[in-house]
Amino acid sequence: MQRSNERFVERLPLVLDRPVHAYILTFFFCAAGLLLRIAAEPLLPVGYPFLTFFPAVILSSFLFGVRPGVFAAVLCGVTSWYVFIPPNGSFAFNPAVAVAMLFYTGVVAVDIILIHFMQRANFNLAVERERSRALAENRELLFHELQHRVSNNLQVVAAMLSLQRRHVDHDVARRALDDASARLSLIGRISRALYDPSGVGQDMRAFLNALTTDIVDASGRTDIQVIVTAPDGLRIDPNITVPLALVVAESVSNAIEHGLPDRGGAIAVTLESNNGALALQVADDGQGIATDSPTDKSESLGLRIAHALAAQLGGHFALTAAPQGGAVARLDLPARASC
Known part of the structure; x- marks a missing residue:
C-alpha cells in the first residue's frame, strides 16, 4: 500500500522498481x-570490530x-571478521572469535x-487509516443521499397536496x-440545508x-x-434547530x-444565548395586534404549531404587541438547546 498522503515511516520498507537496487x-x-571503521581505527582502542557496521545493517x-x-x-x-578481528586478513576461528x-x-x-515488526505495525496502521477514511467517505455519501431522498420525498408530498388542492372546492380546505x-x-x-454527517450544527446567523x-x-x-x-459562531444541535427554524418561519410568515x-x-430576527439558554425574538413594525384579537394559541394554525414546537423543546412561545407598534413573537428555550 503506497499512497502519496502516507507518512514516510508507513511506506517502509521502500519498494523499488527493481529489488536489485536495494x-x-x-x-x-x-x-x-x-571506510568509516578504517578511518576511525587510530581513534579506537583495541577491539570494536563491528562498531560502524551496525548502522549499515539497521x-x-x-x-x-x-x-x-x-x-x-x-x-x-564477514568483512569485520576478515579485516578487524585478529589475526587480521584471515578467517581464523577460535573461542574468542566465536x-x-x-x-x-x-x-x-x-x-x-x-x-x-515495527514496519508491520506501521503498515497495519496505514491500512486501518485507509479503511477508516473510506468508511467515512461512504458514510458521508450515504448520509447526503439519505437527506437528499428525504427532502425530495417531502417535496413530492407537498406537490401532491398542491395537485389535490385543484380538486377541492371548499376555500377553507384549499387554504389548509x-x-x-x-x-x-x-x-x-431546512433538512437539506441544515444537516451534515459530523453532527455539528450550522452557524445560526448564516442559517x-x-x-x-x-x-x-x-x-x-x-x-x-x-x-x-x-x-x-453560535451553533445549535440539529434536533433543536429544525423546530426553532419552523418557529422562525411561522413568525416571519x-x-x-x-x-x-x-x-x-x-x-x-434576534437570537441570543445566555449560558446555553436561547432566546429568539421576531419583531415587526407593522400594524400590531388588535386589542379585540386573541393572541393565545387558538388564534391560528401557525401560532398553534409554534406553541406545540416550543412545548416539544421544553420552552415557551408568546406573541405580544410591541410598545412602539407592531408585534413581537418570542421563544425561550432552556440551556440544553445549544451545543
Whole structure:
C-alpha cells in the first residue's frame, strides 16, 4: 500500500522498481561502514570490530526490509571478521572469535526483528487509516443521499397536496392544503440545508439569514426587509434547530401576512444565548395586534404549531404587541438547546 498522503515511516520498507537496487544500495552502506571503521581505527582502542557496521545493517533493514537487512548483516559480519578481528586478513576461528561473532549475530538479529515488526505495525496502521477514511467517505455519501431522498420525498408530498388542492372546492380546505404544502416544502429545504454527517450544527446567523430570505422570496414581497442578529459562531444541535427554524418561519410568515399585509416594513430576527439558554425574538413594525384579537394559541394554525414546537423543546412561545407598534413573537428555550 503506497499512497502519496502516507507518512514516510508507513511506506517502509521502500519498494523499488527493481529489488536489485536495494541490494546495491545496501552494499554501498556496508562499504561506507567499512571506510568509516578504517578511518576511525587510530581513534579506537583495541577491539570494536563491528562498531560502524551496525548502522549499515539497521539502515538497510529500515529502508529496504528484512532480506536486504540480512544481506547487510552477513556482508558486514564477514568483512569485520576478515579485516578487524585478529589475526587480521584471515578467517581464523577460535573461542574468542566465536563469542564475538555470536554477540554480533545476536545484536543484528534483534535489530532486524524489531525493525520488521515495527514496519508491520506501521503498515497495519496505514491500512486501518485507509479503511477508516473510506468508511467515512461512504458514510458521508450515504448520509447526503439519505437527506437528499428525504427532502425530495417531502417535496413530492407537498406537490401532491398542491395537485389535490385543484380538486377541492371548499376555500377553507384549499387554504389548509396550501399551508400544509408550503410547510412540507419548507421542512424539506431546512433538512437539506441544515444537516451534515459530523453532527455539528450550522452557524445560526448564516442559517437564519438564508432561511428568512427564502421565506420573504416565497411570499413574493420585495418591500420587506429582514434583519438577523445572532452571536458569532453560535451553533445549535440539529434536533433543536429544525423546530426553532419552523418557529422562525411561522413568525416571519405571520408578520408578513398579518402585520405587514399591505405595506412594506422591517422584521428583526434576534437570537441570543445566555449560558446555553436561547432566546429568539421576531419583531415587526407593522400594524400590531388588535386589542379585540386573541393572541393565545387558538388564534391560528401557525401560532398553534409554534406553541406545540416550543412545548416539544421544553420552552415557551408568546406573541405580544410591541410598545412602539407592531408585534413581537418570542421563544425561550432552556440551556440544553445549544451545543
